[in-house]
Amino acid sequence: MRSLILATALVVxxxxxxxxxxxxxxxxAWGDFQEARWRWDATAMRSTIEREGNKYxxxxxxxxxxxxxxxxxxxxxxxxxxxIIQPVDKEAIGPGxxxxxxxxxxxxxxxxxxxxxxxxxxxxxxxxxxxLIAAIVKKARPEGNYAIILxxxxxxxxGFLRQGMEEVIGAAVSGGQIKIVGEAHADGWKPENAKAxxxxxxxxxxxxxxxxxxxxDGMAGAAIEALAAAGLTVPVGGQDGDKAALxxxxxxxxxxxxxxxxxxxAKRAGKIAGELADGTPMNLIPEAAQxxxxxxxxxxxxxxxxxxxxxxxxxxxxxxxxxVTKQEVCKGALPxxxxxx
Numbered sequence: 330m331r332s333l334i335l336a337t338a339l340v341v342x343x344x345x346x347x348x349x350x351x352x353x354x355x356x357x358a359w360g361d362f363q364e365a366r367w368r369w370d371a372t373a374m375r376s377t378i379e380r381e382g383n384k385y386x387x388x389x390x391x392x393x394x395x396x397x398x399x400x401x402x403x404x405x406x407x408x409x410x411x412x413i414i415q416p417v418d419k420e421a422i423g424p425g426x427x428x429x430x431x432x433x434x435x436x437x438x439x440x441x442x443x444x445x446x447x448x449x450x451x452x453x454x455x456x457x458x459x460x461l462i463a464a465i466v467k468k469a470r471p472e473g474n475y476a477i478i479l480x481x482x483x484x485x486x487x488g489f490l491r492q493g494m495e496e497v498i499g500a501a502v503s504g505g506q507i508k509i510v511g512e513a514h515a516d517g518w519k520p521e522n523a524k525a526x527x528x529x530x531x532x533x534x535x536x537x538x539x540x541x542x543x544x545x546d547g548m549a550g551a552a553i554e555a556l557a558a559a560g561l562t563v564p565v566g567g568q569d570g571d572k573a574a575l576x577x578x579x580x581x582x583x584x585x586x587x588x589x590x591x592x593x594x595a596k597r598a599g600k601i602a603g604e605l606a607d608g609t610p611m612n613l614i615p616e617a618a619q620x621x622x623x624x625x626x627x628x629x630x631x632x633x634x635x636x637x638x639x640x641x642x643x644x645x646x647x648x649x650x651x652x653v654t655k656q657e658v659c660k661g662a663l664p665x666x667x668x669x670x
Contacts, residue, residue: 353606356409360417361392377599394421401425411606435605442485444623450631459493462566465585469564473539477512523548527555546574579662644668
């Protein structure tokens with residue numbers, strides 16, 4: 330009987346050890362948490378990684394490319410089994426990618442492209458996001474003076490979004506129906522930089538701005554502040570589905586916020602990182618396809634999810650999805666907003 334108990338105990342210990350050994354260490358090199366959405370991404374990603382039986386090991390570079398390289402070196406030294414990177418700078422990240430690849434660590438570029446064939450790319454269709462922003466603003470204001478506020482020049486998404494916008498407004502610009510009276514980058518995607526850009530465009534144009542295409546919600550909000558100070562209310566588009574932006578949509582000061590369901594994105598990242606850590610080749614990740622849309626045309630394995638435009642008519646989508654509460658969205662809403670009645 331004693332021998333049986335001892336044997337059973339050894340089996341339990343052995344199984345426990347196997348279970349522990351199977352858990353992978355997933356390093357996540359966050360670039361920054363400036364936008365509120367990244368904190369939501371982190372929560373969903375951690376939940377998925379841990380639910381898969383793996384360990385979530387995060388770092389936060391605080392917007393510094395130099396710090397992010399140090400963070401990656403630290404994660405590589407800790408022996409992570411897979412690395413997720415939300416890059417601060419698509420070019421500066423190169424040495425970190427080299428270090429991880431040399432150590433045999435699979436890499437996933439999260440939402441921001443790292444144009445390297447050794448890096449799996451997971452994001453939303455950002456060209457499509459640009460199209461949606463421009464199409465919905467153009468529907469509201471088909472002609473007139475447009476201002477465009479671009480994101481950080483070091484982020485590949487900035488170019489993707491601008492490409493999508495051009496596909497929508499290019500013909501109208503060539504035909505003279507739309508005139509771009511100002512277009513500039515807001516370094517670091519920072520709202521204060523976007524506000525300065527918007528103020529300069531207003532000053533240079535004599536406040537003759539009829540519509541604004543902003544590449545994210547934080548910058549859209551900053552543009553709206555500058556427009557309000559000039560006594561203007563015009564169609565403004567952005568993206569991310571930030572709570573404040575969705576509330577502006579309900580209030581009528583922002584025309585559209587393109588929602589990229591970051592919970593779905595983060596969950597998918599956590600799952601894919603686990604698969605890569607287990608040795609699954611990038612080309613065998615479900616739904617993966619070759620993507621060559623980067624600046625250099627480098628083929629990378631990628632998954633591009635579909636974004637959702639949120640306007641005053643479709644606010645119920647984010648409420649029903651529990652992305653935001655009705656109370657958060659509907660404070661001060663226009664009486665015509667159906668989702669807030």
